[in-house]
Amino acid sequence: MAEILTGVALFILAVTALGLFRVLRAEFAVERMMAVQLLGTGGAAAILLLGAASGTGAMSDVALLLVLFAAFSCSAFALGQASPNVDGSERPEDGA
Numbered sequence: 306m307a308e309i310l311t312g313v314a315l316f317i318l319a320v321t322a323l324g325l326f327r328v329l330r331a332e333f334a335v336e337r338m339m340a341v342q343l344l345g346t347g348g349a350a351a352i353l354l355l356g357a358a359s360g361t362g363a364m365s366d367v368a369l370l371l372v373l374f375a376a377f378s379c380s381a382f383a384l385g386q387a388s389p390n391v392d393g394s395e396r397p398e399d400g401a
Contacts, residue, residue, distance in 0.1 A: 306358075307358040307359070308358075310354045310355070310357050310358035311354070311355065311358045313354055314350075314351040314352075314354035314355045314358070315351075317347055317350050317351045317354065318347070318348075318351045320347070321343060321344065321347030321348065321351070324343050324347070325340050325343055325344055325347075328340040328343060334382075338378075338379055338382050341375055341378050341379065342375055342379060344375065345371055345372050345374065345375025345376070346372065346375070348368075348371050349368040349369070349371045349372045350368075352364050352367055352368040352371065353365060353368045356368070
């Protein structure tokens with residue numbers, strides 16, 4: 306059973322790497338942020354499968370941290386983007 310889980314984890318890592326290569330070649334920052342999410346979810350899935358194959362319980366903690374870091378980086382990215390007002394101008398900076 307461990308061999309099957311390891312094989313599936315390697316397959317997920319390969320597919321994630323192919324998708325990551327494609328998304329990182331994009332020209333928009335939003336598409337690059339999708340690469341961070343892809344790496345977070347695909348990496349977490351592979352780590353969980355490898356943890357189940359080896360019987361290591363700490364791997365689930367590592368996978369949860371990876372997903373948490375990916376979510377925090379996306380929320381920081383979204384908060385850092387300037388949203389335009391209704392008239393098309395950017396919002397003024399706070400405190401200015």
